[in-house]
Amino acid sequence: MKKIQKPHKPQSLSVTILKLVGIGVAITAASIISPPFLYILVKGYLKYQLRDKYTTKQIQKSFAYLHRKKFIAYTGKGKKGKIILTALGQRHFKKLQLKDVTIKKNTWDGKWRFLLFDIAETYRTERHIFRKKLQEMGFYHFQRSVFVTPHKCEQEIKSIKMLLGLESSVYLITASRFPGDDKLVKEFGL
Numbered sequence: 001m002k003k004i005q006k007p008h009k010p011q012s013l014s015v016t017i018l019k020l021v022g023i024g025v026a027i028t029a030a031s032i033i034s035p036p037f038l039y040i041l042v043k044g045y046l047k048y049q050l051r052d053k054y055t056t057k058q059i060q061k062s063f064a065y066l067h068r069k070k071f072i073a074y075t076g077k078g079k080k081g082k083i084i085l086t087a088l089g090q091r092h093f094k095k096l097q098l099k100d101v102t103i104k105k106n107t108w109d110g111k112w113r114f115l116l117f118d119i120a121e122t123y124r125t126e127r128h129i130f131r132k133k134l135q136e137m138g139f140y141h142f143q144r145s146v147f148v149t150p151h152k153c154e155q156e157i158k159s160i161k162m163l164l165g166l167e168s169s170v171y172l173i174t175a176s177r178f179p180g181d182d183k184l185v186k187e188f189g190l
Contacts, residue, residue: 013054014062018093021072021083094163098129101156101163103137108150108190110177115139115147115157117170126164133160140187150188 066072071089075082119127139147
C-alpha cells in the first residue's frame with residue numbers, strides 16, 4: 001500500500017526556513033558545510049522540532065522560492081558559501097517576528113498599562129505599524145498617542161520597540177485604578 005503524503009505548503013515551509021535563516025541556524029550550517037548537507041540539516045530540524053516530514057526536494061523548492069523572492073542570497077560557493085537575509089528578507093523577517101508577538105490575557109491585577117509614544121515624522125511607517133499592532137493586541141486607544149490595556153505586556157512592548165527601532169520613543173507606565181476608569185473596566189469586560 002502506497003503512503004499518502006501531506007500536501008506541500010510552500011508558504012509555511014518557506015516561512016519556517018526564512019525564520020531559521022533569520023535566527024542564524026542555516027547561516028552557520030551553510031558556512032561550514034556544503035549546500036546539500038544544509039537541506040538535510042533543515043529537513044532534520046523540521047522533522048524533529050515541528051514533527052513535519054518534508055522531502056529534500058520540497059526544502060530545495062522553498063529555498064529557491066525565497067531566493068527568487070529576493071528574501072535570501074547566496075554568497076560564495078561550496079564550503080565557503082553562506083545563506084544570508086537580504087534587506088527585503090530582513091524586513092519580511094521582522095514582520096514575521098512582529099506577527100508572533102501577542103499578549104497573554106491573565107486575570108486582571110487591578111492595574112492599567114498606559115503606553116505613551118512620541119514617534120518622529122521620519123518614522124511615520126513604523127508609527128503606523130506600531131499603532132496597528134497595538135490595536136491587534138487589544139489595546140484601547142485612550143487618546144491620540146496613548147493606548148491602554150489591563151494586561152501585563154512589558155516584554156511584548158520591549159520586543160515591538162526593538163523590532164521597529166522605537167526604543168527611545170515609547171513609554172509604558174503602570175498605574176492603579178483611578179476615578180473615571182469605569183469606562184475602561186466596561187470596555188475590557190473586567
